[in-house]
Each structure stands twice: as C-alpha cells, then as structure tokens.
Amino acid sequence: xxxxxxxxxxxxxxxxxxxxxxxxxxxxxxxxVSQRSDIYRAMKKTERKWGVPVYVQMATIHQESRFxxxxxxxxxxxxxVIPLGRASSAYGYAQAIDSTWNEYRKGPGRSRxxxxxxxxxxDFIGWYMDASWRTLGIPKTDARRQYLAYHEGRGxxxxxxxxxxxxxxxxxxSVESRAYAYRQQLGACGR
Numbered sequence: 001x002x003x004x005x006x007x008x009x010x011x012x013x014x015x016x017x018x019x020x021x022x023x024x025x026x027x028x029x030x031x032x033v034s035q036r037s038d039i040y041r042a043m044k045k046t047e048r049k050w051g052v053p054v055y056v057q058m059a060t061i062h063q064e065s066r067f068x069x070x071x072x073x074x075x076x077x078x079x080x081v082i083p084l085g086r087a088s089s090a091y092g093y094a095q096a097i098d099s100t101w102n103e104y105r106k107g108p109g110r111s112r113x114x115x116x117x118x119x120x121x122x123d124f125i126g127w128y129m130d131a132s133w134r135t136l137g138i139p140k141t142d143a144r145r146q147y148l149a150y151h152e153g154r155g156x157x158x159x160x161x162x163x164x165x166x167x168x169x170x171x172x173x174s175v176e177s178r179a180y181a182y183r184q185q186l187g188a189c190g191r
Contacts, residue, residue, distance in 0.1 A: 020118075022067035029058060029182040030189035032067070039067070040191065042119040050126030051133075055186060056143045057125050059179035060150060063171065064095035069116040071095060093121035100128070100153075125150075132157070143179035144172045 023039070025031035033040040043054040065071035073087040073095075089098040092115025096104070104124050105113050113120040132138045132149040136157060140146065149157035151168060162168050 020069055022069075026062055026066060027181075029055070029185040030191070032058065033186075033189070033191060036067075039118055042122040045119070046122040046126035049123070050130040050140075052126045052129045052140045052146075053183070054191070055179045055183040056129070056141065056146060057122055058182045059143050059175045060125055060147060061093050061121070062178055063147065063175050064090075065093050067093065069093055069118070091115045093118055094124050096121075096124055104128070144176035147172045147175040 020036070020038075023032040023035040025035075039058075040054070043057045046052060046057060047054050061067055069092060071092065073090050078084050090096065091101075094115065096115055101113075101115060101124070104127055105111055108127055109120065109123065113124070115121060115124075128150060129138075129140055129146050132146055132154055133140050135154055136149060138145045138149055138157075145157075148162045148168070151172075152161050156162070162172070
C-alpha cells in the first residue's frame with residue numbers, strides 16, 4: 001500500500017511541475033497547429049481582436065520562448081559561483097517583463113491573466129503590437145519591425161536603440177523569415 005501512495009505522490013508531483021509541452025516540430029506551422037490546436041485557437045482569437053496575423057504571433061513566440069509556457073531568462077552568476085538572479089523578469093510564452101505585463105493586466109487584460117496561459121500570452125502580444133501600430137505606425141504584418149519594438153520597447157524603438165545591436169537586427173530578420181515561412185505553411189495546410 002505504501003508503494004502505491006509513493007507512486008501516486010510522484011505522479012501528482014510531476015504533473016504539478018509541468019505545463020503543456022511545446023510542439024515538437026517548431027519549423028512547421030501546420031505541425032504546431034496539429035499538435036497544439038489550443039495555440040492556433042488563441043492566435044486566431046487575437047488576430048480577430050487586435051488584427052495581428054497568426055504568423056506574426058507564431059514567429060514572435062517561437063523567438064521568445066520556443067512555445068515553452070514557463071520560459072525564463074537564463075540565471076546569471078558572478079565569478080561563476082555567486083548567484084545574481086535572472087537577466088530580466090521576462091517570463092512565459094511571450095517573455096513579457098513584469099512592468100509591461102502589469103500594464104497589460106490593468107488595461108485590456110484580466111487582472112488574473114497569466115503569462116503561462118497561451119490565450120493570455122497571445123492577447124498580450126496582440127495588445128502590444130496594436131499599440132506599436134497606433135503609436136509608431138508599424139504595420140501589424142511587419143514581423144521584423146514589430147519584433148524590434150517588442151524587444152526594445154516602443155520608446156527604445158523610436159530612439160533607434162536597435163541600430164547599435166547587430167545581433168538584435170539579425171534576430172529580427174530571423175523572426176521576419178520565420179513569419180514568412182509560417183504564413184506560407186499555414187496557407188498550404190488551409191489555415
């Protein structure tokens with residue numbers, strides 16, 4: 001009897017630790033949709049509400065978290081042994097930082113919105129990119145520029161802070177390429 005209780009406890013403990021597993025083939029939008037229909041439903045709802053295409057949302061989430069619901073920035077160490085904490089408070093599918101997430105929750109988001117919930121994360125991305133379109137004039141279909149504003153913040157984007165970060169320009173170009181590929185793939189599988 002005690003071994004059954006131990007096994008049950010282990011199962012419950014493991015279940016409590018993990019969220020939904022990320023899709024296996026992140027290079028194929030159709031595969032993502034077939035493995036995790038909840039992702040596609042959330043993104044379609046966000047597309048209808050905020051006008052941000054599914055393929056732009058997908059490319060952004062791929063870059064930010066690889067579709068891992070509890071993604072965090074790496075832990076930093078001083079002198080290789082002294083724990084310094086994480087690089088930022090970015091967390092969840094959208095890698096939203098605390099201050100921006102709290103702004104979203106006080107605005108159009110629910111007060112109980114969670115960064116590990118795909119519906120809340122895609123709504124956040126839609127809200128943020130809609131505001132970037134309204135304030136900076138970045139088309140919602142422009143994955144590269146939307147990503148730069150998403151990463152740097154709208155103020156940083158307006159100042160052109162990304163211009164001094166060649167690595168970020170490269171990442172933004174990768175997001176653009178992935179968005180294009182996702183768009184083509186979604187069209188091919190009838191989405």
